[in-house]
Amino acid sequence: MENILQQVIELARALNPLGMQPMICGGLGVYLRFFQNEIAESGLLRVTKDIDLMLTRQEILAQTKRTAIHEAITVKLGYKRRSDIEGCYFRFMKEQSDIPQELDILCPPIEGAEGVQIVGNRMKLIRHQMHGRLTPEACFIEEDAKLITLYDESAGEVNIRVPSPTNLLIFKLYAFRDRMERNNPERAQAHAWDIYAIITLVDRNDFEQGQKFLHTHADSDIVRVSQEIVRNIFPSIYSQGWLALLQTSEFFPDRSIQKRRLIVTNARKRLLRWFGIEEPTE
Secondary structure (H helix, E strand, O other): OHHHHHHHHHHHHHHHHHOOOOEEEHHHHHHHHHOOOHHHHHOOOOOOOEEEEEOOHHHHHOHHHHHHHHHHHHHHOOOEEOOOOOOOOOEEEEOOOOOOEEEEEEEOOOOOOOOOEEEOOEEEEEOOOEEEEEOHHHOOOOOOOEEEEEEEOOOEEEEEEEOOHHHHHHHHHHHHHHHHHOOOHHHHHHHHHHHHHHHHHOOHHHHHHHHHHHHHOOOOHHHHHHHHHHHHHOOOOOOHHHHHHHOOOOOOOOOOHHHHHHHHHHHHHHHHHHOOOOOOOO
């Protein structure tokens, strides 16, 4: 995990002077949100190899900001657009020692940004140079986000942000459904693991904050779809979502299937309660 954390610190060191605390999503966002949690030391958090950088509304609307972000990523940090994916301007990589560093740029749905075009699932931030993968479920990305300070001997203190636990859960629920629909069970298992980790590591304050968030946005299609995913895909330990987790070889391999099912049962109850889903009847 040391290499990816150093990559995050380098990114923050390049973007902080622009008045930007990079918003880190995906599996790495889950790790950064909870890595200081004592329970997380037991191996609940998985290691990722790439950064999902979510741009915010302010960063997208300001053309000068978009240009500065692109220059920081490609000139200062040396990332290059991935040549193995044709026409994909939101995925970047740079070679460093034996471990390539990967960076994906994501965008919430934003309208009215001058010089920005939306084509399919991409937001063209700078034509032929930098796009963002359009992420509709990130429409509330900045609400309840957490500021985290990281320290490096050469960089000193740098600041990043990570989404709230509820936003992380929403992202992962959507991602799980998407990977299952694409018939990619291995990636789906990774998202199921993250859902389990989030719902296990949250505390009472996180829950209360999440309930306020869900109440505020109760009429949002994003919240409604998230609730439907929980209701249809994660209702019991024998449903598609939790079976994907139980089938993961790294999920408590030293424990019996009965004990693993009990662990999943507790997580299932917490997830249903979080999204206000009633226990299914037998």
